[in-house]
Amino acid sequence: MDCNGSVDHRFRFSSHTENDSLDNGYNATTGPSEAAVPKSRLSGDCGGPAGTGVNGRASVVAKEAAVNKNEKDDKDKVKELADTYAHMLNVVGEDLERPGLLKTPERAAKAMLFFTKGYHEKLEDVLNDAIFEEHHDGMVVVRDIEMFSMCEHHLVPFYGKVSVGYLPRNKIIGLSKVARIVEIFSRRLQVQERLTKQIATALMDVLQPTGVAVVIDATHLCMVMRGVQQTQSRTTTSTMLGEFRKDPKTREEFLRLIKP
Numbered sequence: 001m002d003c004n005g006s007v008d009h010r011f012r013f014s015s016h017t018e019n020d021s022l023d024n025g026y027n028a029t030t031g032p033s034e035a036a037v038p039k040s041r042l043s044g045d046c047g048g049p050a051g052t053g054v055n056g057r058a059s060v061v062a063k064e065a066a067v068n069k070n071e072k073d074d075k076d077k078v079k080e081l082a083d084t085y086a087h088m089l090n091v092v093g094e095d096l097e098r099p100g101l102l103k104t105p106e107r108a109a110k111a112m113l114f115f116t117k118g119y120h121e122k123l124e125d126v127l128n129d130a131i132f133e134e135h136h137d138g139m140v141v142v143r144d145i146e147m148f149s150m151c152e153h154h155l156v157p158f159y160g161k162v163s164v165g166y167l168p169r170n171k172i173i174g175l176s177k178v179a180r181i182v183e184i185f186s187r188r189l190q191v192q193e194r195l196t197k198q199i200a201t202a203l204m205d206v207l208q209p210t211g212v213a214v215v216i217d218a219t220h221l222c223m224v225m226r227g228v229q230q231t232q233s234r235t236t237t238s239t240m241l242g243e244f245r246k247d248p249k250t251r252e253e254f255l256r257l258i259k260p
Contacts, residue, residue, distance in 0.1 A: 074113065081109035115150050118187030123202060126184060130174035131206065139250075141165040142178045143258045151222045152189035160218025160234070163258040166203055167210040167243055167250070178203070192218055192237050200239040211242030213254045 085105040086096055094101060143163040151158050162182050185198040200214040215238045224231050243250045 077113060078106060078109045081112055082106045085109060114187075115148075116188055118184045121184050121187075123181070123184065123206065126180045127173070127177055127206060130177045132172055132174075133170060134168065134172045135170055136168050136172060139165055139167055139253060139257070140172065141254065141257050142175055145179045145182050147182055147186045147195075147216065147218065149186040149188070149190045149192075149195060149218075151220060152191060154222040154226070155189070156221045156225065158190075158192065158218050158220040158222070158235075160216060162199065163215045164199065164203065165213040165244070165254045165257070166207060167212075168207070169209050171207050171209070173203070173207055192216055192220075192235055196237040196239045200241050204241050209242065211240075211244040211246075211250065213241070213244040213251070214239045215255075215258060 082105040085108045089096055089101060089105065096102075096105075141163065142165075143161075145162040145164065146159075147162045148157060148159045150156070164178050164182070181202050182199055185195055185202070196214050196216050200212045203209070203212045203214075215236065217234055217236045219234055223229070223233055240251060244254060245251070
């Protein structure tokens with residue numbers, strides 16, 4: 001009988017007697033031998049492939065429920081933010097009824113949720129077990145990672161490049177995950193100084209290396225579009241942890257490697 005209460009006819013052979021036996025393990029008296037029965041049937045897992053049994057189905061249902069909840073929450077956030085943007089446009093004197101602005105509040109709301117999606121991302125989910133045992137003690141450098149963030153003082157972008165180095169202690173991380181860590185912390189309202197330290201601290205926590213170095217070089221539109229309006233100015237910040245802080249030669253090697 002299967003999981004739905006139906007009789008399974010796959011092992012019924014009307015022509016066999018009590019003494020008949022088949023190579024597939026069938027015996028007319030005792031039915032199919034243990035060797036002939038799929039392991040999923042022996043264990044009581046009616047789901048077949050892994051993840052589709054009773055527990056698997058429950059997990060899928062739970063994940064679907066979580067996705068549905070997140071989608072509803074996102075819709076609520078979009079509506080609330082869109083109302084705020086509509087009010088803002090009205091305050092600055094715009095006509096919300098003109099064709100170019102009809103969907104602008106909703107578009108702006110969705111854009112802001114994307115710009116700040118790092119608040120809802122967890123480091124462990126992004127890493128996805130991409131940390132590997134490897135006895136490599138040389139410096140690992142990933143340079144010129146593109147970064148986009150939002151200045152928390154004026155809500156305008158700052159953008160630039162991030163270079164990351166670390167000295168492994170028997171563990172390395174998938175290279176793309178370094179860029180993903182940068183994105184997690186940059187997709188928030190930020191100041192460049194804190195962003196630099198957060199990236200370095202996160203790598204130190206997950207890898208436990210002998211040292212981590214992070215340098216960010218960025219342009220801030222709050223200085224370009226308003227205020228002093230310095231279109232050519234750039235800001236550079238660094239965080240050095242472990243051996244990169246203690247050993248000048250290690251620090252110098254890293255800084256030399258990330259030069260254009």
